[in-house]
Amino acid sequence: MPPEPQPATRRPRRETVTGVPRSGRRPPGHAPARSEISEQTTLGHTYVRSLMRSQLRAALSALATLALLVGSLPLLLTLPAALAPDGPAPSAEPFLWAALGAVVHPVLWLIARWYVRRAERNERDFTGLVEGR
């Protein structure tokens, strides 16, 4: 759990200056993109929008996978009956047990893990972009 850093705008940090900053790294809180965002300029909004778009894309991909793999099952299960309108339809029961009773849970978890990794990568990339690293 990283502690929430003090907001730069409220309490200016007191620093002891002993020399030139090493390797030209800017101290955090003074990167230009960062202040664009915290001062809510148009450019700052564009940054936020770009993050929202990438996060929404990740979320929608996960939802599409869910709809495709799980949401389509009820339709899929009506297929045997639709294909054999007269004769006895092959029973979908064993498939239903396997799919809904067991297989679906690891599938859901894998989709979730994919999403969490992707969302965290989006946030890391964004932080890197804003802090100019």
Place this chain on the structure above:
Amino acid sequence: MNQTYAMAAVAAVVAATVLIGSLGLRISRTTSDFYVASRSVKPALNAAAISGEYLSAASFLGIAGLVLLQGPAMLWYPVGYTAGYLVLLVLVAAPLRRSGAYTLSDFAEARLESPYVRRLASLFVVGIGWLYLLPQLQGAGLTLEVLTGAPDWFGGLLVALVVTGAVAAGGMRSITFVQAFQYWLKLTALLLPALFLVTAWVADDAPRARFDAPAVFREHTSVRVDDTVRLALDAPLTVTVSGTVDSTTYDGRRTTLGEGLHRVEAGTTLGFPSGARVPERSPDPDDPLGWSGSLSGEPDGQRLYATYGLILATFLGTMGLPHVAVRFYTSPHGRAARRTTLVVLGLVGAFYLLPPVYGALGRIYAPELALTGDADAAVLVLPDRLVGGLAGELLGALLAGGAFAAFLSTASGLTMSVAGVLGQDVLPSRGVRHFRLATPLAMAVPLGLSVVATNVPVADAVGLAFAVSASSFCPLLVLGIWWRRLTPPGAVAGLLAGGGAALTAVMATRAGLAPDGWPHTLMAWPAVWSVPLGFLTMVGVSLATPRHVPPGTPATLARLHLPEGLIGRPHPEGAER
């Protein structure tokens, strides 16, 4: 079943709950502790607490009962409960935590800057919370009645007292520990007996459960009918009857009941020979609650529609359940909220592997439960049937304890969130003292209802809560988090149209106002149309009132989506409440 063991197990669970709750009391000091456990709960502990809270009686007892009655199509319930968390994770988990608010009402106010939206959201939180609490209390009553013969109001009262005490005393901090403990208890209580049951089933040459044909009695079985039932026979059936069938009184004679409907009076004992088919219980026209969420027995098209109604309600409704949402505020930051949800998905998924086992075994070994209408008791009676002896009794007691843990944990989470909203929005001032006053109030209403309105099936009332939540809070959260042009009038209109329509439709079905066939199906499973209605109304009215877009929207959205610590975050009023 041996009553002493079951009583001891239930007493032990209650005692453990009170004990852990009072340990939490010693460290619960500040208001922040009370409401959000000081926002410092680590993912592993928080995930166990969330899962413990989420797995209610409907999961512990209800799913096995539904599978016993209606077969594997009922597994859409647990799948929906789990997938709801996935949808919650990808759409709202991290932003909801980052919104820095505590209840759904706080979120509505922070995002839309309108006290009206806040008040309406509070109304929905309390309503959905009470709808969900009611079946927990009734389920507790039923379980204690089945296990120990206590009067049916006693279980509900016991749960209400324990929960009110634990919540009012320790708040969120102590509830977190209690619920984490209860998750592991519930998992153990279901896993351990399942291992024994499956072993016994294999030793019995592993008979297959059949769901495409009526269940069959495996041995001579006597069934006592406690409530008057109507049986529909499609072939003559020879049984021994002591009691009254079709207003003729028998005293243990063998008799043959012809095809058609038969009315079996309460208190009658029917003796079925080995190999006889279990007769179908026919829906009672006098009982408006008798429709009981059936996904089978309807024409194909309606069944498909009902399945999708269930899928939409559970997939989208989870995010709006008050006790689920409140939990996210106890994570330290957005990333932890996401990781917590991932662990929850694992824990909940692992749990849901077990109830289907009980359902299938119940179909083989306890088919008469379909006849007496106590299918919810399948989980509780199986150890006695399959294992028997002392081991069977001990396992049955373990299951009883687990079932009680299910009532207690879900009821405490719900009470916690309803009391939070009541304490902030209804009672005059904010603070721990008022929270303590709000707790009994939050519990008293559903307790009163559970005494008045008996026989609401557990899964039905829970399903209603999901449908209302999916049609009201799902649009509010999703549009609030991802759409810049949402306005307060749009939110109000969407909440009322979606949530109101879902509530009205289900209530009308309950009251028997819906004509048979498609209208009935459409109204009993409203989510397919009421969720789009909620979304479309919210979007449409928002677009029509563009001047009402809250001025702080860009700043709020930045706070919802940016990782913590990236920018100076103004602390919203009440964030450290």
